[in-house]
Amino acid sequence: xxxxxxxxxxxxxxxxxxxxxxxxxxxxxxxxxxxxxxxxxxxxxxxxxxxxxxxxxxxxxxxxxxxxxxxxxxxxxxxxxxxxxxxxxxxxxxxxxxxxxxxxxxxxxxxxxxxxxxxxxxxxxxxxxxxxxxxxxxxxxxxxxxxxxxxxxxxxxxxxxxxxxxxxxxxxxxxxxxxxxxxxxxxxxxxxxxxxxxxxxxxxxxxxxxxxxxxxxxxxxxxxxxxxxxxxxxxxxxxxxxxxxxxxxxxxxxxxxxxxxxxx
Amino acid sequence: xxxxxxxxxxxxxxxxxxxxxxxxxxxxxxxxxxxxxxxxxxxxxxxxxxxxxxxxxxxxxxxxxxxxxxxxxxxxxxxxxxxxxxxxxxxxxxxxxxxxxxxxxxxxxxxxxxxxxxxxxxxxxxxxxxxxxxxxxxxxxxxxxxxxxxxxxxxxxxxxxxxxxxxxxxxxxxxxxxxxxxxxxxxxxxxxxxxxxxxxxxxxxxxxxxxxxxxxxxxxxxxxxxxxxxxxxxxxxxxxxxxxxxxxxxxxxxxxxxxxxxxx
Amino acid sequence: xxxxxxxxxxxxxxxxxxxxxxxxxxxxxxxxxxxxxxxxxxxxxxxxxxxxxxxxxxxxxxxxxxxxxxxxxxxxxxxxxxxxxxxxxxxxxxxxxxxxxxxxxxxxxxxxxxxxxxxxxxxxxxxxxxxxxxxxxxxxxxxxxxxxxxxxxxxxxxxxxxxxxxxxxxxxxxxxxxxxxxxxxxxxxxxxxxxxxxxxxxxxxxxxxxxxxxxxxxxxxxxxxxxxxxxxxxxxxxxxxxxxxxxxxxxxxxxxxxxxxxxxxxxxxxxxxxxxxxx
Numbered sequence: 188x189x190x191x192x193x194x195x196x197x198x199x200x201x202x203x204x205x206x207x208x209x210x211x212x213x214x215x216x217x218x219x220x221x222x223x224x225x226x227x228x229x230x231x232x233x234x235x236x237x238x239x240x241x242x243x244x245x246x247x248x249x250x251x252x253x254x255x256x257x258x259x260x261x262x263x264x265x266x267x268x269x270x271x272x273x274x275x276x277x278x279x280x281x282x283x284x285x286x287x288x289x290x291x292x293x294x295x296x297x298x299x300x301x302x303x304x305x306x307x308x309x310x311x312x313x314x315x316x317x318x319x320x321x322x323x324x325x326x327x328x329x330x331x332x333x334x335x336x337x338x339x340x341x342x343x344x345x346x347x348x349x350x351x352x353x354x355x356x357x358x359x360x361x362x363x364x365x366x367x368x369x370x371x372x373x374x375x376x377x378x379x380x381x382x383x384x385x386x387x388x389x390x391x392x393x394x395x396x397x398x399x400x401x402x403x404x405x406x407x408x409x410x411x412x413x414x415x416x417x418x419x420x421x422x423x424x425x426x427x428x429x430x431x432x433x434x435x436x437x438x439x440x441x442x443x444x445x446x447x448x449x450x451x
Numbered sequence: 452x453x454x455x456x457x458x459x460x461x462x463x464x465x466x467x468x469x470x471x472x473x474x475x476x477x478x479x480x481x482x483x484x485x486x487x488x489x490x491x492x493x494x495x496x497x498x499x500x501x502x503x504x505x506x507x508x509x510x511x512x513x514x515x516x517x518x519x520x521x522x523x524x525x526x527x528x529x530x531x532x533x534x535x536x537x538x539x540x541x542x543x544x545x546x547x548x549x550x551x552x553x554x555x556x557x558x559x560x561x562x563x564x565x566x567x568x569x570x571x572x573x574x575x576x577x578x579x580x581x582x583x584x585x586x587x588x589x590x591x592x593x594x595x596x597x598x599x600x601x602x603x604x605x606x607x608x609x610x611x612x613x614x615x616x617x618x619x620x621x622x623x624x625x626x627x628x629x630x631x632x633x634x635x636x637x638x639x640x641x642x643x644x645x646x647x648x649x650x651x652x653x654x655x656x657x658x659x660x661x662x663x664x665x666x667x668x669x670x671x672x673x674x675x676x677x678x679x680x681x682x683x684x685x686x687x688x689x690x691x692x693x694x695x696x697x698x699x700x701x702x703x704x705x706x707x708x709x710x711x712x713x714x715x
Numbered sequence: 716x717x718x719x720x721x722x723x724x725x726x727x728x729x730x731x732x733x734x735x736x737x738x739x740x741x742x743x744x745x746x747x748x749x750x751x752x753x754x755x756x757x758x759x760x761x762x763x764x765x766x767x768x769x770x771x772x773x774x775x776x777x778x779x780x781x782x783x784x785x786x787x788x789x790x791x792x793x794x795x796x797x798x799x800x801x802x803x804x805x806x807x808x809x810x811x812x813x814x815x816x817x818x819x820x821x822x823x824x825x826x827x828x829x830x831x832x833x834x835x836x837x838x839x840x841x842x843x844x845x846x847x848x849x850x851x852x853x854x855x856x857x858x859x860x861x862x863x864x865x866x867x868x869x870x871x872x873x874x875x876x877x878x879x880x881x882x883x884x885x886x887x888x889x890x891x892x893x894x895x896x897x898x899x900x901x902x903x904x905x906x907x908x909x910x911x912x913x914x915x916x917x918x919x920x921x922x923x924x925x926x927x928x929x930x931x932x933x934x935x936x937x938x939x940x941x942x943x944x945x946x947x948x949x950x951x952x953x954x955x956x957x958x959x960x961x962x963x964x965x966x967x968x969x970x971x972x973x974x975x976x977x978x979x980x981x982x983x984x985x986x987x988x989x990x991x992x993x994x
Contacts, residue, residue, distance in 0.1 A: 211831055212831045214828045214829070214832060215832065218832070235851060292749070296749045296750050297750060301964065303922060303967045303970070303971035303972070304963065304964040304968065305922060305925040305928075305963055307927075307929040307941075308944065310933065311944050312957070315769075315956055390842075391930075395933075398845060399933050399934060399945070406843070413850065422847070425846070429839040432843075435838075437838070
């Protein structure tokens, strides 16, 4: 079996994908069965690990009461806003850094210095500045995700094949057109992979900041459900967030494959 | 037919089965005998299966149809009796020239003093004295290939398998290396199978040339090319030029076929 | 003239890896200017009263606070705790991830079992499992380090699998034909050949371990830089919060540069210019 770890199976028709998917994800099913068996037999107390079916029931209740939905929307809106701003800002700064030397000289040291900083350290500062609400999360995600996107765009644009630029210039393209038609597409693969990193990071920052200080959102729900001892519901929300993160990554990869179709 | 068959390839076919694609018949019913101490070239257009045949003799790919015997014994996996030199050198990049050459000698279990002596001897033979402590990344293409040849010769295989060994070198280096190889071969007299798509190279080096057809590969014709290679005027001699012309005409049609099927 | 054009018109030596020390020195010196500008702007902003000192205490006050922490021993204690836990988590994730990655690349059933788990686990925001770790393992080192391992191991596993499977066939064949056994092949060829990519995975894992440790400390409290920061923010002690940021930023920078240096050492034989993308 030659399955990939990071890439998704790229089969075309749904019909011929199903038989491959079932045995591929069988170990996950085994894991779920093991979970259920551990709790059913009493090997693990249900206070530490609620049985899977109670988790499912708790999920259903949270979903039908609307709690999951309102908190989920709050979280996803924050994540999307912060990430969207970071993508726009980071791409712009990165490409400008590659294209104009003064920009690079001024910005690069700052990027290089702050890039390795563990971004979660910004959480208390954001609270200090912007309080417990949406703004502190959006700005946190924006600031945290900005540098990975910037650096990826910079490296991608910097790696543009000079021969391509020469060809375009000799065919009469203006500098602005070269930037738009040559540099941007050349930078795209690396930019898209930087954005993938940022996507994962945005989830981490979102959940962390909501766990630590928030009045709404998935992380907040996980926190108060855990504090109240409603572990089945807490597990339900944890799994929901985890699966959403996974799904977002898969959707993003599908999008990237479509955007980069010209590469194959 | 040469004196005694050292390598016998008996009705060998080979199919590649790439994942999620249709299997490809690379070799179709190939039979060939190579004599003791003979220099044989396998010549054909790219994709004709000549490297596949070499890998089968080397024991790197399993023989599924037909049989390959070396000194009367069926090939079953790689062995130190068949040394191989690859187009892209395959030197261990984290080892120096000396350490690369020593690698096979260590596996042979020679005493330390002896290993060093043999390694030095072969490094000198290929003209790399003074570069023992260089890493492959610090060497030119020609020097890398010299190191790879020294590594292979040092374990004293009776058969030398060469997979387009000079294909990655520039034209000047290539003709230098060809002369060098002839010099070494005349001193050590091993059985050589030399894969190439360069007609002049094949005629210059080999005593016999097996011309292969486009895919699925089979032996189209075997040409004898016994010249006095000590003659410095050989390349300009009428005999030589006519032989190149003859072999070129054999290959030409196949190359066109290969080009078309490659495009399809 | 654009950066790209200059680069192409410059002599080839200038675009490759620069080894000349004077060049490196001038680049360093030039790099300080923008950072100094940031510092000066920070100080000026908070002194001029554009922002209140609560929102942005002057950097002199923040550095003074770092100094006080250093004298009182507070800094060494918190920094030591955070570094110990992050590095312990990183080391376990590194060793475990490489071992599992190699096993997955070489044993079919191991691959079959772990492949879906890794491919689902890799992109998951594993930080969401933090309360579950608190529930199971408590609030102390075991739980914090386990959380770091759980987060940092995935990039190591995926990098190791890709590396072990991507080893050049001629390299393996050469070693086999020179007489290497299966076991020697793994130790002498596959591992060193996979090392660059494995190190890349480790370079991704180290900052993850740090990020997660800071969050974990903020959640669970106790000693450590994250705990100290969250305590400072509870008491509205804004110089304390910013001192925490400075300390964490410098610690992160040192760790990331340290591992990059180590990479250069280990891969002296390897030609490369590109640094891996980390978070």
